[in-house]
Amino acid sequence: MDKMPKWADVVLLPLISLLLAGAISALVLLATGVNPVAALGVMIDGALGSTRGWGYTLYYATNFIFTGLAVSVAFHARLFNIGGEGQALLGAVGVTLACLMIPWPHWTIALLAAVVASALFGAAWALIPAWLQAKRGSHIVITTIMFNFIAGALLNYLLVEVMKPAGIMEPASANFPPAVHLPNFADMLAPFGIPFSPEAPANVAFLLALLAAFLVWVLIWRTRLGYEIRAFGFSETGARYAGISGTRIILISMLISGALAGMMSVNNVMGEAERLVLNSAEGAGFIGIAVALMGRNHPVGVVLAAVLFGFLYQGGAQLSFQLQIPTEMVTIIQALVILFTGALDQMIRAPLERAFLSLRKARA
Amino acid sequence: MDFFTFVQILDATLRFATPLLLACLAGLFSERAGIFDIGLEGKMLVAAFLAAAVAATSGSVWVGLMAGIAGSLVLAVVHGLAAITFRGNQLISGVAVNFFASGITVVVAQSWFAQGGGTPQLSGDARFAAIIWPGALTKIRELRAADPLTQTYSELISGHAIIVYIALALVPLSWWVLYRTRFGLRLRAVGENPAAVDTAGISVVRLRFAAVLIAGVLCGLAGAYLSTALQAGFSKEMTAGRGYIALAALIFAKWRPWHALWACLLFGFLQALALRPDVLEGVIGLKVQGQLLDALPYILTVIILAGFVGKAIPPRAGGEPYVKER
Numbered sequence: 001m002d003k004m005p006k007w008a009d010v011v012l013l014p015l016i017s018l019l020l021a022g023a024i025s026a027l028v029l030l031a032t033g034v035n036p037v038a039a040l041g042v043m044i045d046g047a048l049g050s051t052r053g054w055g056y057t058l059y060y061a062t063n064f065i066f067t068g069l070a071v072s073v074a075f076h077a078r079l080f081n082i083g084g085e086g087q088a089l090l091g092a093v094g095v096t097l098a099c100l101m102i103p104w105p106h107w108t109i110a111l112l113a114a115v116v117a118s119a120l121f122g123a124a125w126a127l128i129p130a131w132l133q134a135k136r137g138s139h140i141v142i143t144t145i146m147f148n149f150i151a152g153a154l155l156n157y158l159l160v161e162v163m164k165p166a167g168i169m170e171p172a173s174a175n176f177p178p179a180v181h182l183p184n185f186a187d188m189l190a191p192f193g194i195p196f197s198p199e200a201p202a203n204v205a206f207l208l209a210l211l212a213a214f215l216v217w218v219l220i221w222r223t224r225l226g227y228e229i230r231a232f233g234f235s236e237t238g239a240r241y242a243g244i245s246g247t248r249i250i251l252i253s254m255l256i257s258g259a260l261a262g263m264m265s266v267n268n269v270m271g272e273a274e275r276l277v278l279n280s281a282e283g284a285g286f287i288g289i290a291v292a293l294m295g296r297n298h299p300v301g302v303v304l305a306a307v308l309f310g311f312l313y314q315g316g317a318q319l320s321f322q323l324q325i326p327t328e329m330v331t332i333i334q335a336l337v338i339l340f341t342g343a344l345d346q347m348i349r350a351p352l353e354r355a356f357l358s359l360r361k362a363r364a
Numbered sequence: 365m366d367f368f369t370f371v372q373i374l375d376a377t378l379r380f381a382t383p384l385l386l387a388c389l390a391g392l393f394s395e396r397a398g399i400f401d402i403g404l405e406g407k408m409l410v411a412a413f414l415a416a417a418v419a420a421t422s423g424s425v426w427v428g429l430m431a432g433i434a435g436s437l438v439l440a441v442v443h444g445l446a447a448i449t450f451r452g453n454q455l456i457s458g459v460a461v462n463f464f465a466s467g468i469t470v471v472v473a474q475s476w477f478a479q480g481g482g483t484p485q486l487s488g489d490a491r492f493a494a495i496i497w498p499g500a501l502t503k504i505r506e507l508r509a510a511d512p513l514t515q516t517y518s519e520l521i522s523g524h525a526i527i528v529y530i531a532l533a534l535v536p537l538s539w540w541v542l543y544r545t546r547f548g549l550r551l552r553a554v555g556e557n558p559a560a561v562d563t564a565g566i567s568v569v570r571l572r573f574a575a576v577l578i579a580g581v582l583c584g585l586a587g588a589y590l591s592t593a594l595q596a597g598f599s600k601e602m603t604a605g606r607g608y609i610a611l612a613a614l615i616f617a618k619w620r621p622w623h624a625l626w627a628c629l630l631f632g633f634l635q636a637l638a639l640r641p642d643v644l645e646g647v648i649g650l651k652v653q654g655q656l657l658d659a660l661p662y663i664l665t666v667i668i669l670a671g672f673v674g675k676a677i678p679p680r681a682g683g684e685p686y687v688k689e690r
Binding site for chain 2: 031141143153157160161286289324325326332333334336338342344345346
């Protein structure tokens with residue numbers, strides 16, 4: 001019998017972690033002379049108080065859904081993919097090539113091509129660490145970290161030496177043609193007569209992210225492959241006795257993970273910047289770790305946690321705009337969420353389990 | 365390229381290798397005891413900030429150094445709590461430490477000094493001064509005219525901050541502690557087979573905490589060196605991935621102190637070369653992309669990890685929390 005009900009594990013634990021993270025962040029704010037309640041007010045107002053705020057929140061959330069799903073698919077196979085950042089950068093290269101190489105007649109076809117290209121590039125970047133883990137036993141955490149740095153250097157090289165149009169100083173690709181412009185929320189909601197801020201960057205890629213979340217759910221819980229991935233993650237030896245090839249599971253789950261991280265770039269490169277710049281992923285690959293941990297590796301949880309982090313990002317931007325608090329404040333919250341939900345899980349879980357046990361005894 | 369340029373590059377190599385070496389030895393102690401530490405970067409960053417901030421405020425670099433070490437130790441204790449006491453995932457804890465450091469340093473620096481997330485420039489006693497050895501030349505014109513031996517002595521051996529010499533001395537010391545003392549034997553044993561150590565009546569928890577705290581002190585030294593000796597002050601994200609390069613060096617060295625020195629010198633040499641593209645082009649006759657030099661430590665590490673050039677086998681119990689009761 002479980003020590004505590006499932007809802008406590010799925011809802012209560014992450015909420016307590018979030019509260020702890022929030023409390024410590026509030027202390028940091030107090031120490032820097034800012035009223036935390038006022039700061040929260042600014043964040044809520046800036047991120048959720050207008051369609052523009054929502055547009056930014058959901059734009060960031062779209063990035064985090066992709067990277068969060070990427071981390072969680074790997075987690076199901078008990079692989080810790082820290083390489084989401086590098087895979088997203090390579091995905092961005094894929095998107096850029098797809099958008100610049102071929103003169104697409106309409107954004108719908110371009111979107112399809114961009115999705116395929118970003119997924120392929122992201123997966124390819126995850127393939128080498130996956131192969132090294134499966135065949136040579138190299139620790140995937142270390143190799144994916146190294147691949148993040150290699151990706152950063154590679155992108156730097158590509159932008160400075162190869163993709164930069166002649167006569168431009170800034171290391172960036174050419175601007176994408178207008179034909180591949182993705183409709184944003186204002187364009188999408190206009191036919192229904194719903195007004196939405198046209199300056200907000202949330203775009204059709206958000207729907208793509210939701211679709212990806214649904215497909216990941218189908219994959220993990222409704223297919224044979226997903227069952228094998230979970231079995232492998234639960235017990236490597238057990239899976240081997242059941243005839244599941246470890247090499248195959250490691251390769252496939254990392255390829256899917258890399259593809260998901262790569263697809264993030266459809267949102268931020270094609271949907272927002274409409275050109276490729278240095279460090280285009282801006283840390284979203286790492287936020288995927290916090291999102292996956294917070295969302296308990298379930299697509300529904302990942303989507304909710306991604307929206308939460310989207311709120312934190314947009315709210316954090318407002319904080320720096322209005323109260324001159326550096327946006328790095330969000331990084332602190334992100335770190336604390338990772339710490340409490342990932343590493344100090346036992347610290348919160350143990351007393352909670354004891355509380356539920358004594359509650360049950362008292363009732364019996 | 366003349367001999368003096370060569371000596372200058374070696375001199376830069378030593379300066380760049382020092383923070384790598386300290387962080388690498390930190391990782392060595394921690395990982396040899398079975399605690400993975402990818403939080404080297406974060407501990408260095410916090411130490412770099414606190415050392416510079418306190419040195420700027422107090423005017424004494426030594427007070428700054430103590431503050432830097434203390435800050436690094438706080439993060440080490442958090443990592444120890446998560447990894448040892450609560451048996452959490454050591455990698456996730458390390459990731460959290462790194463993000464926390466990169467956030468808190470900027471937020472506190474901004475509210476303390478309001479200089480874009482950095483500290484004021486340090487000068488005088490707020491910085492580690494170069495130690496000039498007796499008889500060493502200091503003027504660049506005299507140095508250029510001097511014979512190779514004097515050049516080597518004056519430029520490469522003399523004229524570094526004290527932490528450089530401490531870092532070099534720590535290599536034989538770490539070797540001696542790990543391979544010639546009872547503590548070192550137990551520390552290595554707890555990273556290979558903690559159950560055996562436990563059976564012998566020695567506390568696994570205490571040994572692992574000792575290792576994590578040693579790592580904290582060493583990362584503190586590394587960070588303080590960055591902001592008070594190599595540079596004059598803290599700037600945002602100033603560790604710039606050095607904690608990860610140290611991690612790469614540790615794997616390159618296969619978790620051994622002397623090899624760690626050579627690996628860090630090699631990676632320091634690559635960093636020094638990246639700053640002198642003219643020299644590199646002159647020697648090998650073709651232009652080498654700076655980005656390739658940046659990425660080379662990581663590429664080399666992946667090749668080593670892949671086992672193509674001798675296999676890197678980590679301590680066997682690394683990353684596994686020790687559960688006493690069954």
